[in-house]
Amino acid sequence: MTRDSAALGSAPSGSAVPAPTLGGAPAPLLRRIMLQGRYETVTMLRNGEQLILAVVLPLLAMVGLTVTPLLDGYGASRINVAVPGILALCAMSTAFTGQGISTGFDRRYGVLRFLSTTPLGRTGLIAGKVLAVLAVLSLQVLVVTAVALTLGWQPDPQGWAPALALLVLGAAAFTALGLLVAGTVRPEATLAITNLLWILLGALGGIVIPAEKLPALLQSIVQFLPSGALGEGMRDAFLSGSVNPVSVLVLLLWTAIAGGAATRWFKWN
């Protein structure tokens, strides 16, 4: 095909400003990821519904568990049994439900596609989301811990290191699951599924209510769920300062399986 180049060089005479050279370089990878992480964190914190899910509901659940006899007979005090599970619930709120819903709608509106054409790219976009989940989770831990301490929480000091590590692992598993849902179904369905699972797993998934307080049928299942594994692991850490290897293994498996599935089936448009 011959291509007429007569249209070239038709710049108007006396164009005003010397134009900058076209084309440039991307900002360094780390800066792109940090920027995206900050942007997504601010977006999450500005979203009222997400704040209710991330902070208000877990705090209400914590108060509820300390004024009712639901957790009696499991540990030294109601608050000591409740707080580890509430922290686990926070991870599920932010990483699974909150991040899943926002990713689902970003996908609907083409935001994921547009950002993936910028230097940020798909990898940077996911990395930014993970950063935002960790940032919001850190704030949740600070708020819940502050309120819990005023309510008389006495965590095992040995428990902090394993608990925080487990919380990050739990956030990884729930982020992978949230992305899997957000990337494969319509955003309305993501909204329904992640909210419903939040309630079901929150109530019956072994996250705030220990498995042995649940009906016998559920007891055998919940320890293999990410919710049960995280809840049990957090309680073992803060009640006895120990690491629960089954929890670690189960969460690692969920992260690997959901992460692999999301990588395979996530649809960008």
Added chain:
Amino acid sequence: MVRSPESPVLSISGLVKDVGPLPTLDGKMLRVVSGVSLVAERGQVTALLGANGAGKTTTIECAQGLQKRTHGSISLLGEDPDTAGAGLRARVGVMLQDGGLPPSARPIPLLKHIAGMYQDPWPVGELIDRLGIDAFSRTSVRRLSGGQKQRLALAAALVGNPEVLFLDEPSAGLDPQSRQLVFGLISELRNRGMGIVLTTHLMDDAQRLADYVYIIDAGRNVAEGTVAQLLQHPLPPDAGEQHIRTLLFEADPGLDFTGVLPDGVDVTEARAGSYAATGALTPADLAAITAWWAARGIMPRSLSLEARSLEDVFLDISGREIR
């Protein structure tokens, strides 16, 4: 890398794209692009013109790396978009058909955020001035009008000061003022050496902006050339020797032209009182029409005669039937 001025910014050869499997086709794949080839040069506006569903968006999304091609080769600034990294993406600006901007974002923080992804971005303040974004800088994306959204999406595509700019249906939703502004900027960028690739189903866009047009129909190239070249595209065999012309005029609505004009000249009333007589019009036909007006005391409010438009060429090539 040596950038020769002759090397095209984009070259696509034999692009084939299958989508699916689709449940509506009994789980079969649907071929949406079946062999598109095109070349886009620096300092030119290259338009992909075609009806909705012709495969234009799929073609440029394959070029942008947003969709993986089934067959064919694509070179964008000398690289394969499927495997390219941030270095290539920093040199390419993309405006998607649906904008792709987060609904809750406000224009200026959003542009600043995107600018942060580049080493040396186009100053955000300058872009805001150029595209008149100040007027709605406090409004969230979801509350912007179609034209405002398009201008913001264009700013977002330009903030990296790209060498190649992809615009998918750039005039969708633009009011006349925005259109003037956007088209003026596109021409200026072209003159600065940017390679601009746009898709449109509007002949007028292509006629006003494009240096080179590829007409895409049913997933393949059907014609190409400068606008001037395309206007000389051979007439369909049944059109005979004469040139197709269109007589446009406005008069009272509901006039019945039966019997006034010979067979082969169609009179349509697109809007009430706005007529177009299209066909191989002869001087005798014009005389017949004006005589008919004179006999009935009809004075048209406006009257013009147009040679073949790009739209006619397009319809000659891709067929006039509704699909």
